[in-house]
Amino acid sequence: MRQALIEALLLIVAAIILGVAYSFVTNQGFFAKTQSVHSVTDANIEMIPLAMAKDFFESNNVLFIDSRHEFDYQAGHIRGAVNVALKMFDTHLTRLNKISKDKLLIVYCDGAECNSSIELAVKLMESGFTNVKVFFGGWQEWSSAKLPIEK
Amino acid sequence: MKSLLSNTILILLVRIFLGGIFVVAGLDKITDLQAFANSVLQYKVVGPMLAMCTATFLPALELLCGLSLIIGLYPRSCELLIIIMLMGFTILVSSALVRGLDISCGCFTQDPNASKIGYQKILENCGLLFLSVWLLFARNQDINLFQFFRKQPNKSIT
Numbered sequence: 001m002r003q004a005l006i007e008a009l010l011l012i013v014a015a016i017i018l019g020v021a022y023s024f025v026t027n028q029g030f031f032a033k034t035q036s037v038h039s040v041t042d043a044n045i046e047m048i049p050l051a052m053a054k055d056f057f058e059s060n061n062v063l064f065i066d067s068r069h070e071f072d073y074q075a076g077h078i079r080g081a082v083n084v085a086l087k088m089f090d091t092h093l094t095r096l097n098k099i100s101k102d103k104l105l106i107v108y109c110d111g112a113e114c115n116s117s118i119e120l121a122v123k124l125m126e127s128g129f130t131n132v133k134v135f136f137g138g139w140q141e142w143s144s145a146k147l148p149i150e151k
Numbered sequence: 152m153k154s155l156l157s158n159t160i161l162i163l164l165v166r167i168f169l170g171g172i173f174v175v176a177g178l179d180k181i182t183d184l185q186a187f188a189n190s191v192l193q194y195k196v197v198g199p200m201l202a203m204c205t206a207t208f209l210p211a212l213e214l215l216c217g218l219s220l221i222i223g224l225y226p227r228s229c230e231l232l233i234i235i236m237l238m239g240f241t242i243l244v245s246s247a248l249v250r251g252l253d254i255s256c257g258c259f260t261q262d263p264n265a266s267k268i269g270y271q272k273i274l275e276n277c278g279l280l281f282l283s284v285w286l287l288f289a290r291n292q293d294i295n296l297f298q299f300f301r302k303q304p305n306k307s308i309t
Binding site: 003004005006007008010011012014015016018019020022023026028029030114115119 | 181183184185188189193203206207208209210211212214215216219225227228229231232253254
């Protein structure tokens with residue numbers, strides 16, 4: 001058993017060395033050029049309720065961004081919303097960069113408990129967009145309120 | 152029961168299965184450390200700094216343990232570490248469920264839209280924990296893949 005504990009310790013040390021070396025070589029983790037790890041509370045993103053999202057929608061001066069999977073988006077989304085699935089952010093970045101950086105962007109996902117909208121909002125802010133909000137009620141609240149949707 | 156604990160083929164198969172699971176889990180995490188750190192943060196147990204430490208260290212440990220278990224290098228210590236990791240994961244998922252967090256596991260994919268944690272995840276972990284404990288108490292621990300194939304009689308007729 002003592003031998004197993006010593007070997008376990010060796011494996012842990014090897015994992016630390018490997019992890020730090022990998023992180024250094026790939027510029028990820030500790031050595032990332034931009035730290036993109038945020039707790040929801042640290043992210044400093046404005047969360048807006050349904051009523052406010054509806055007001056912005058009616059003002060026509062906003063772009064809704066759906067952060068769900070593409071098939072969820074295809075099944076139904078807020079009218080006029082574009083799909084930027086979080087995993088595909090880098091692919092969509094070229095398209096997003098054509099939008100004015102101070103344009104109001106409202107990000108939503110499935111509902112109040114999903115995190116992809118917040119993570120996408122953080123990535124958008126890191127990419128230079130200055131007016132990003134999260135509609136935390138998301139698709140569930142919007143569709144339940146029978147507000148304009150499209151498929 | 153005794154024969155189950157000393158069946159070489161069964162031991163090797165369980166090692167490959169368990170090791171494979173940890174290699175797959177480790178590979179997914181190591182490809183995007185930032186995404187994994189965000190998954191750790193979702194559990195609301197540690198802050199961003201500690202989440203980044205976990206993201207840097209844990210995938211490498213999973214990979215090392217998985218690979219070592221498959222090839223049979225330091226099997227007992229790997230089993231010990233895997234048991235500790237699985238216990239930790241199970242406690243984390245259970246606490247998240249108790250606190251009503253509706254988050255994705257972050258176990259095999261870092262996609263926040265992936266299926267949410269639930270009691271099924273705890274059952275899966277318990278199953279893996281059972282296999283790891285069984286392996287730890289199994290005999291013939293010194294056997295590894297290379298020795299196993301070397302021991303097979305040469306059946307070819309020359």
